Amino acid sequence: MDKLLETDPELARFVAEMEQTSRMKKTTEKLTLECWDLCITNPNVSRFDSKTESCLVNCVERFIDSSTYLVKEFSNKSQSVSSSSDFADSEMIIDDKFTLSPEPKLNEQEKKSSGFKFW
Template structure:
């Protein structure tokens, strides 16, 4: 790892890097789910309102997204605690 750092500093730096990488993975998932929900649900032209089916689809998609996000966060936290 980086020279000149104590073992404690190296571990702290490694933990920081892992946390930032986990944040980046979550952010990437958010972008992927946003794209997926939009592509799946928005089928008509964009107007001032969503269509009834589009609104329900987006709501369900977002709910599944939130469920998935919570699962990811929980798993990442479990992994972090194991370290």
Template structure:
């Protein structure tokens, strides 16, 4: 029996409550993965934009620090606006 059949057979053994809990768990894990991917993307974009030299003593200089903060804030602002826009579209 291949893995897909074995997994399907195992899932069929679960009761409805367990299936619901498993679906919720998987949905939560997928959401965590999306958040981590978003944070990684944000970090990469802002780092490439803001860090122009080498990091000395493990600290950013004031302009780099300010740029990183502004970049992150703009990223979240755009994300919030996008979510609001999508909610408006869904409601209409």
């Protein structure tokens, strides 16, 4: 399959687009499930109250902030791994809870000052 993708740029572009679409669908599904479970206390109403709407907005914003932060951190770690032999054996994995593994070792003050609350 890899050789076919190398020789057929149109197929490679199509596969990349399908992978991106799949990632977006998974992210949207995860966002919907997380925020729904967190914010919706009574789904049998015709309109959500202001507290529920506020919760949903904040949940989506934190989800986006967290995802953006993790992508940047992952990118930074990948760059440092490729430029440093000290990290040659390290693995950076984004798991299903949107955390980096291995987790950075932060003391309580650093955690509070980071400004991010993860799930």
